Amino acid sequence: MRIRVKLMAALKEKSPEGDVLELSEGATINEALAAMKVPGNFVHLVMVNNQMERDRARELVDDDELMVMPPVGAG
Numbered sequence: 001m002r003i004r005v006k007l008m009a010a011l012k013e014k015s016p017e018g019d020v021l022e023l024s025e026g027a028t029i030n031e032a033l034a035a036m037k038v039p040g041n042f043v044h045l046v047m048v049n050n051q052m053e054r055d056r057a058r059e060l061v062d063d064d065e066l067m068v069m070p071p072v073g074a075g
Helices: 009-014 029-035
Strands: 002-007 020-022 045-048 065-069
Touching (some): 002 009, 029 065
Parallel strands (some): 002 065
Antiparallel strands (some): 002 020, 045 065
């Protein structure tokens, strides 16, 4: 299956080519993050199809859009 990916801010450099990630059927958010080599502690917010998702074990389906935002710091 293929999902669309939007990695924000410092994570953007880990975006797959064309912002599309190929995964096996039934892959989870955690598996998608691992495939892109995004460490879990670098993830603050995950959205699937414009809905906040707290469960990173959620299975993704073909053509889902996964948006990931890292923690933001201010000084």
